[in-house]
Amino acid sequence: MAKIGLEIHCQLTKLESKLFCPCKADYRGFEPNTNICPICIGLPGSLPRLNQKALEKAIMISYTLNCEIPKKISFFRKNYFYPDLPKNYQITQFDAYGHTSMGYNGHISIEGKEIGIRRIQLEEDPGRLIYEGSSEKTQITLVDYNRAGTPLVEIVTEPDFENPKQVRIFLNILVDLLENLGVSVPTLEGAVRADGNVSIEGGNKVEIKNVTSFHDLEKAVHFEITRQQSLVDRGIPVELETRQWDDRRKITVSARSKEEEQDYRYFLEGDIPQVLLDQDKISNLKSTIPESIPSKKAGYTKYLPAQVANTIATDPYWSDMMNTCISTFQNEVTTQNEDYINSCITECGNIITTNLMGLEDTKEKREKSNINAEDVEDIAKAVVKKEITRNLSKIALQEMKKTGKPLSEVISEQDLGNISDEADLAKFIEEVIKEELEAVNQIKENPETVNFLVGKVMQKTKGKADPILTLELLKKKLVS
Amino acid sequence: MSLAISAVDYVTEIKNGNITVEEFISKTIERIKKIDGKLHAFLSVNENAIIQAKEIDRKIKANENVGKCMGMPISFKDNICVKGSKTTCASKVLEDFVSPYDATVVTKLKSEDAIIIGKTNMDEFAMGFTTEFSAFGPSRNPWNSEYVPGGSSGGSAVAVSALESIASLGSDTGGSVRNPASFCSVVGFKPTYGLISRYGLISYSNSIEQIGPLTRTVKDTAFLLNIIAGIDSNDNTTVDNKEENYLNDIDAGVEGKTIGIISQMTKGVDKEVSSATKNAVSQFEKLGAKIEEVSIDMVEYSVASYYIITATEAGSNLARYDNIRYGFDFDLEGYEFNSYISKARKNFGPEVTRRMILGGFVPSAGHAGKYFLKALKVKNKLTSEINDVLKKVDLLVAPTVPILPFKFGEKIDDPVALFLIDFNTVTANLTGKPAISVPFELSNGLPIGIQILGKEMQDKLVLQAAHALEKTTNLPEVPV
Numbered sequence: 020m021a022k023i024g025l026e027i028h029c030q031l032t033k034l035e036s037k038l039f040c041p042c043k044a045d046y047r048g049f050e051p052n053t054n055i056c057p058i059c060i061g062l063p064g065s066l067p068r069l070n071q072k073a074l075e076k077a078i079m080i081s082y083t084l085n086c087e088i089p090k091k092i093s094f095f096r097k098n099y100f101y102p103d104l105p106k107n108y109q110i111t112q113f114d115a116y117g118h119t120s121m122g123y124n125g126h127i128s129i130e131g132k133e134i135g136i137r138r139i140q141l142e143e144d145p146g147r148l149i150y151e152g153s154s155e156k157t158q159i160t161l162v163d164y165n166r167a168g169t170p171l172v173e174i175v176t177e178p179d180f181e182n183p184k185q186v187r188i189f190l191n192i193l194v195d196l197l198e199n200l201g202v203s204v205p206t207l208e209g210a211v212r213a214d215g216n217v218s219i220e221g222g223n224k225v226e227i228k229n230v231t232s233f234h235d236l237e238k239a240v241h242f243e244i245t246r247q248q249s250l251v252d253r254g255i256p257v258e259l260e261t262r263q264w265d266d267r268r269k270i271t272v273s274a275r276s277k278e279e280e281q282d283y284r285y286f287l288e289g290d291i292p293q294v295l296l297d298q299d300k301i302s303n304l305k306s307t308i309p310e311s312i313p314s315k316k317a318g319y320t321k322y323l324p325a326q327v328a329n330t331i332a333t334d335p336y337w338s339d340m341m342n343t344c345i346s347t348f349q350n351e352v353t354t355q356n357e358d359y360i361n362s363c364i365t366e367c368g369n370i371i372t373t374n375l376m377g378l379e380d381t382k383e384k385r386e387k388s389n390i391n392a393e394d395v396e397d398i399a400k401a402v403v404k405k406e407i408t409r410n411l412s413k414i415a416l417q418e419m420k421k422t423g424k425p426l427s428e429v430i431s432e433q434d435l436g437n438i439s440d441e442a443d444l445a446k447f448i449e450e451v452i453k454e455e456l457e458a459v460n461q462i463k464e465n466p467e468t469v470n471f472l473v474g475k476v477m478q479k480t481k482g483k484a485d486p487i488l489t490l491e492l493l494k495k496k497l498v499s
Numbered sequence: 500m501s502l503a504i505s506a507v508d509y510v511t512e513i514k515n516g517n518i519t520v521e522e523f524i525s526k527t528i529e530r531i532k533k534i535d536g537k538l539h540a541f542l543s544v545n546e547n548a549i550i551q552a553k554e555i556d557r558k559i560k561a562n563e564n565v566g567k568c569m570g571m572p573i574s575f576k577d578n579i580c581v582k583g584s585k586t587t588c589a590s591k592v593l594e595d596f597v598s599p600y601d602a603t604v605v606t607k608l609k610s611e612d613a614i615i616i617g618k619t620n621m622d623e624f625a626m627g628f629t630t631e632f633s634a635f636g637p638s639r640n641p642w643n644s645e646y647v648p649g650g651s652s653g654g655s656a657v658a659v660s661a662l663e664s665i666a667s668l669g670s671d672t673g674g675s676v677r678n679p680a681s682f683c684s685v686v687g688f689k690p691t692y693g694l695i696s697r698y699g700l701i702s703y704s705n706s707i708e709q710i711g712p713l714t715r716t717v718k719d720t721a722f723l724l725n726i727i728a729g730i731d732s733n734d735n736t737t738v739d740n741k742e743e744n745y746l747n748d749i750d751a752g753v754e755g756k757t758i759g760i761i762s763q764m765t766k767g768v769d770k771e772v773s774s775a776t777k778n779a780v781s782q783f784e785k786l787g788a789k790i791e792e793v794s795i796d797m798v799e800y801s802v803a804s805y806y807i808i809t810a811t812e813a814g815s816n817l818a819r820y821d822n823i824r825y826g827f828d829f830d831l832e833g834y835e836f837n838s839y840i841s842k843a844r845k846n847f848g849p850e851v852t853r854r855m856i857l858g859g860f861v862p863s864a865g866h867a868g869k870y871f872l873k874a875l876k877v878k879n880k881l882t883s884e885i886n887d888v889l890k891k892v893d894l895l896v897a898p899t900v901p902i903l904p905f906k907f908g909e910k911i912d913d914p915v916a917l918f919l920i921d922f923n924t925v926t927a928n929l930t931g932k933p934a935i936s937v938p939f940e941l942s943n944g945l946p947i948g949i950q951i952l953g954k955e956m957q958d959k960l961v962l963q964a965a966h967a968l969e970k971t972t973n974l975p976e977v978p979v
Binding site: 057060061062063064065066067068069096098100101102105106107108160162282284285286287289290291292 | 600700736825837840859
């Protein structure tokens with residue numbers, strides 16, 4: 020049986036500034052080497068200035084992953100030479116002299132299986148090397164330090180996974196959790212990275228590096244299990260080593276031994292004094308942690324089918340909107356009956372998932388969106404009160420998005436209002452009965468034909484007829 | 500008008516209109532031109548000093564707000580960053596480095612209208628006790644130019660002693676301010692760790708070093724401390740001194756105080772130094788202090804511990820000098836990374852290279868327990884011992900340097916002998932305590948300084964005692 024462990028690096032891209040200086044934490048979109056300062060490029064004499072917000076986010080992550088949070092933490096220097104590392108050491112955390120990291124001994128449950136979280140550390144991201152012609156074999160390597168110093172949270176799991184599928188499920192859950200916490204935007208390239216290690220019975224642990232996507236990590240883990248199993252089957256020992264993922268050939272290859280035998284000479288970073296984690300502060304932070312995805316989902320299933328509830332719960336943008344809608348309607352409890360409130364909330368969920376998500380399918384569109392929870396509530400109310408049909412509410416939403424006008428104006432301007440007045444509706448019904456004599460005659464043999472007639476009335480009223488009332492009226496007139 | 504004037508008196512003279520800033524600065528520059536070819540206190544001199552002096556004179560004349568320093572010429576050790584000027588650490592490795600930012604101490608002094616007269620010579624990266632390790636040639640002792648001025652802030656001590664600047668800021672990692680102050684007959688102060696911001700001080704051993712003033716009088720040190728001490732958001736290790744005024748009650752004296760003599764630091768010292776120390780002690784007695792002999796066992800191991808800790812931190816702090824981002828003229832093109840940096844780093848001088856090698860070894864896997872971790876244990880034990888002693892006594896006294904100034908070349912080839920020169924100074928660094936060297940006697944024209952050490956954050960008491968001792972002396976002017 021295979022034992023798989025993961026090492027996940029998550030950039031805290033939602034922070035304003037880098038871990039030790041005022042430069043932007045989200046370096047994307049800058050010209051090379053313009054999001055830098057004396058601190059993050061390690062100029063002589065510069066000193067790190069710990070970003071307290073990064074500390075808070077790391078505590079929130081530790082808490083969400085059910086970790087123990089120590090009373091004090093400290094930082095260490097990991098010393099090695101590499102051109103993307105401005106100081107030729109990385110400020111990170113280290114546990115050789117007692118517990119100094121952000122969190123320990125946590126866990127997440129995936130499909131009934133518990134995955135242990137060994138530790139969570141806060142550290143700085145290095146810069147980036149750019150190989151001219153995008154191949155390592157070119158003569159020129161360029162360095163961009165825009166990323167150097169970006170706050171990074173390293174999450175190390177216990178080797179509790181048994182197969183690549185569990186790895187995938189775990190990573191999906193973890194990414195949702197990180198996004199829900201509002202600490203990172205996992206969809207940004209490089210914002211969440213994962214490395215793995217694999218061992219099978221009778222063999223040593225093999226680290227896999229250089230994997231660029233979760234999809235490839237799953238493949239790499241699968242490849243390693245197969246490779247190691249075939250070695251063990253033939254009685255060849257599996258060596259303790261680091262292997263690089265070859266993205267092109269989709270295999271792992273042994274890394275040069277030089278990179279394995281690093282001695283990082285860890286020692287305490289004297290420029291950042293030990294940080295005492297005030298327990299009151301941690302408690303306060305806990306209260307600011309957003310509701311978890313499972314808890315949100317459980318709340319939504321009172322009003323919505325599980326599938327729909329899940330879709331909204333896993334995305335903080337939609338769940339924020341949904342939560343606003345729910346609280347708005349629940350506040351009306353003194354003036355409205357419960358059925359009405361519940362119907363409105365259900366309708367909000369439907370509008371978000373069936374209409375709004377399609378219109379605003381990217382982050383950019385959402386950022387610029389002029390549709391807020393109040394608009395969704397207005398539409399839901401109109402649908403429940405039969406002021407507009409569900410079909411036309413979709414058109415109304417599109418129109419609101421396009422023009423920025425409120426629902427009431429859109430309904431009157433576009434003439435989308437419901438025809439629910441019996442007298443008005445009767446006129447259209449009479450017309451249809453005259454035009455569709457054949458169908459009318461069939462009704463006695465086949466009562467389902469009445470639905471065809473409802474459709475015709477809807478056509479005639481451009482969708483504005485209240486379908487339930489129409490059906491009622493038709494039945495009264497023809498079936499009895 | 501004499502250049503032999505204290506900072507405090509300079510301010511009075513300017514305020515009274517007896518001299519102008521321009522006159523004083525012009526005369527200072529004349530003197531530098533005349534004598535510094537021989538003494539070599541400076542690595543660079545401010546070309547714009549006269550223009551800046553004229554501007555301050557104009558402000559004084561126009562009754563505009565003028566800062567406390569009133570155009571006073573202050574020099575800075577060349578490991579303190581001054582925007583737009585070369586900051587070389589007296590190393591070939593930083594020969595062409597021009598700092599794009601000001602150290603916090605520079606910012607503070609500039610805002611009080613100090614004039615940065617120039618950057619002073621030092622041992623390369625502050626490693627050494629004679630300035631013989633400067634890549635640009637040593638400084639000479641103004642009391643006898645065949646003798647070393649002490650180090651590593653040798654240039655600063657020479658500049659103040661030889662009237663080339665009123666005051667200077669140096670850095671003290673194991674005695675680098677106090678040692679040259681003692682050898683050149685000026686006041687040199689190493690404050691409590693964290694009292695002065697290190698932002699912009701190029702790190703050598705960041706967990707124990709401090710910027711410190713070198714001045715003509717103890718009062719001048721207090722005057723400068725009022726400007727440069729205190730918490731700084733750019734240095735997380737700074738401590739809040741509650742805006743202490745160090746000049747207030749400077750005349751408080753030592754009556755009723757208990758002063759301990761550290762027996763380990765008075766054994767085996769040169770007989771002239773020993774007799775000077777006895778004289779100092781009896782002066783303190785006359786001033787009403789109670790004298791007590793004390794023993795701090797760990798002092799015996801302090802130098803060994805000091806060299807292991809400083810080498811470890813230096814190995815990391817100096818790792819950034821790979822000449823990729825800044826440094827000296829040496830083209831990267833055509834090199835593979837590792838061969839490039841090993842070639843670039845060959846430009847370090849012999850002492851730095853020696854400590855880099857030591858720093859790579861003592862904290863490495865397999866050796867850390869025997870060396871680095873043991874050194875940390877000594878540091879902790881030394882700290883608790885001295886803290887215990889300082890519960891019984893208010894201050895500690897010892898000679899600053901166990902030996903008299905010596906001639907060039909006498910000890911440079913004997914690193915172990917050089918290491919013992921700082922036997923009496925490293926304790927203050929390892930334990931974070933404030934310590935001052937006061938000029939006390941001359942022996943055959945060679946200066947001897949007395950060291951006073953106090954409790955953490957009792958810098959003011961140390962200055963009061965130093966001022967009391969200083970008042971008992973009557974030393975001649977420098978013979979240059």
